[in-house]
Structures are given as C-alpha cells and as structure tokens.
Amino acid sequence: MVTMSPIATVIIFILMLLLVLLSLAYFTYSILLKTRPADRKKPVLPPGSMGWPYIGETFQLYSKNPNTFFALKQKRYGSIFKTHILGCPCVMVSSPEAAKFVLVTRAHLFKPTFPASKERMLGRQAIFFQQGDYHARLRRLVLRAFMPSAIRRTVADIEAVAVRTLRAWDGRRINTFQEMKTYAFNVALLSIFGKDEIEHIEELKECYYRLEKGYNSMPINLPGTLFHKAMKARKELERIVSKILASRRKKLVEFNDLLGSFMEAKEALTDEQITDNIIGVIFAARDTTASVLTWIVKYLGENPSVLQAVTEEQEEIMRSKEIDGDKYLNWDDTKLMPMTSRVIQETMRVASILSFTFREAVEDVNFEGYLIPKGWKVLPLFRNIHHSPDNFPEPEKFDPSRFERSPKANTFMPFGNGTHSCPGNELAKLEMLVLLHHLTTRYRWSLSGSEAGIQFGPFALPLNGLPISFSLKT
C-alpha cells in the first residue's frame, strides 16, 4: 500500500480545492453570460415594477415631479425599464441608442399614440396620429411652409408681432408664460393664414381658447361638460376655416402660408383634413414655444453675464443696421446671433419642456434582448438623455458655451427625432431670436425671486408662469 506524506496530501487537497473553485467560477460565468439579455434567445421583459393592479404606478409618477420618478427609476433599473401608468403597461427608455431605435431606425414598429379625448379634439386626421403615406404627404405640405426658404420672407412680419407684444408689457408686472402664449399664438396664426385674414382671426382665437379648455377632459359628450363645450368650439372653428377656404378659392392666387400649402392643387387636402391640421399646428406651436421663451427669460435673469453677452451681440446687430439705414431685421441678421442661439439650445436642454414622448409597439419588438410587447406604450425620455452626465458634463448647470461644440449624435433632441420630429423647428428658432433681439436691446425685467420651482401644464414651466416686472431701458 502506498502512503503519502502529510505535505503531499495537503498539496493535493489544495489543488483539488482550486479545481473545484475554478469549475464553480466557470459555471457561474457561463450562466451569467447566457442570461445576459442580449445573448438570450428568448427576449424577456425589461426590469421594473408594475405597481398596483390597474392604477400601476400612476400615483408615484404624478404625486411628485415626474422627472424625479424617471430619474429614480433609471437609477434603480438602468436605461430601459417597465412600469404601468394610467391603465397602460409601458416601457421607458433613456439611452440615446434606444431613443433612436424607437423614433428613427424602427419607427415603423412604434405608432404615435395620444389619449382619446385629445385625438377627438385636435381631429383624427391631424398629422400627429398618422403613419405611412398620408403622414408623409402631410409632412411634405407642412415642411414646405416652414422650411427656411419659405419662412425667411416672413421675418419682418414676425418682428412686427414681437415689437407690438413687448410694447404692450412696458411698465407692467406680467405673467411671462401667458404673454408668451399670446406672442406664439399670433406668430402661429401668421404662419398659417398670412397677414390677410384679419377679419376672421379674433373669432378664430376666441373659439380656440374655448376648445383648449377641454384638451385634458374626460371624453364625455354631454351638455355642460368641458368636453361637450370644447367639441362645440371645434365645430365653430370648422365653420370659420371653411369661410376662409371659400374666400381664398374665389381669389385664384397662390398663398405662401401653411393654408396655401394645404390647398395647393396637386396635393390638396379635404376641408376636414385642413381644419384638423390647422388646429393641430396651433396646438403644437403655441405652448411649446411659449414655455421655452419663459425659461429663457428666467435663465437670462438669473445669469447676468450670459444676459450681457446676448445683449452685446444683439446691440452689435442693431448698430450695424442703423449704419446701413436698415430698419427691419432680415433672415441674414438672424444668422449673426450665435450666442443667442446657444442660449436657446441650452435652455431647451436644461428645461427639456417635453420630458418624453409616447409611442405604442405595433408588434412584439426585441430591443437588445428585451421584449417590448405589442400594444405596450414606449416612452423615450428626452429629459433623462439631456440630463445624463455622460452626454452633458455637470448637466444641471446652465452653460450655453457647451454648445460651442456639437453634442454627440442622438443626445440632443428638443425637437424630437425621426419621422415625427418637429417640422416647425426653424420657425420656432426664428421667432425666439426675433423676440430676444428686441427684448435684450430695449427692455429690462426683474424676477420676483420667490418663484423657484417647476410646474407641468403639461410642458415644464417655471412656477406660476414666471411673474416679472417689465419696463423700457432708460
């Protein structure tokens, strides 16, 4: 019989133990590797919690700032997670790659989706709800009216609206958001109907104000309900648009505004399609632009050195125009405003007035091993992408100079991305630049100081619409 020395026994024991540990490590590693979502054959639902039956996590989302909810979830589960909001199972995504997948590369697998009452109020044939050929046709018509070569002719008219607007604030304490809404509304109407429909515009505005009161109402069409009143206002809007259409058809001239584009012979839309899309464009153009302008007033008020730099840039343009004897701003002047443009960009990043958008999966979709089931809502979280330190260092800091360099691809999407991205973005930037030219060169304003905070209506907004005291510079 062979006997081993105690030392040899210990060595063999240690070797065997090492072998067992190595096998264990290899086994665990291969299991982990296999269960990495991207390597699994069968995709699994993203991590996350679905909350209570039916109400899901709606209460958690709306009981605090929704952005806190998104940030907490992202911290816990990563850049893709599931939840359940307002009766719908949802997948939220917050990486640039996932947002691009949903909005651009696989956009055909995700259709736009809105609450039923919104769809009925804006009109079922409005651009937001469409996909495919009809959507492409509408986009062509809208872009034709809002691309730079079309809107460059309207700079002086927009300037007249801006000058009139600011003059009316002189010496008053104003609610910035409410006043910016009026400005953005007037510019939107100008770009839709041109200057010549003055006789119908006041009536049209009044109907729109009644309609928008019902935007977030329950779709119960009974006398007395907000929804019923809004639907009545919609009918009146249809009547006004029909009157304008009839008078234009008699004139037999071409118009360069949005209505002209919609009526253009080859691709003409029906009256109903035109009304739905006019209401839709007003809805898309007004509160968005007004919210961004309100944040700009706030950030400029809080950052004197930035305000100084913008003012100097705008005064330089004013001086050179005075020397040339040129009274009105033109398109080329708006291209000499890089500092002001960076302030607009940085405001849109920090404020991210549209924190997210909605889509719905039209079939089961596999994203990097995660299953997004058919019928589930998908929310690309713009704000999380704009506030990630990976994309923008010190993301909470308001620093327009960061836009001296272009942001990384798909990390800056204030106007969305892909097939439904904002066709009004050039007009929005133009009307903001024009207003800021006159605001900074001629006026001063002071913030009340007690209005820190944010509210959602539904766009992110400084608390109480940012009341300010406003006057001419002396």
Ligand code: HEM
């Ligand atoms: C600063 C102001 C604005 C912001 C931040 C903004 C933002 C956006 C965003 C993020 C989208 C895409 C939504 C999605 O993918 O679900 C969008 C779509 C749209 N926007 Fe804007 N927008 C602004 C101003 C305007 C203006 C001035 C107009 C028109 C005059 C306009 C017209 C539209 C339209 C018609 C769509 C729908 C496009 C489609 O579904 O194909 N927007 N906007």
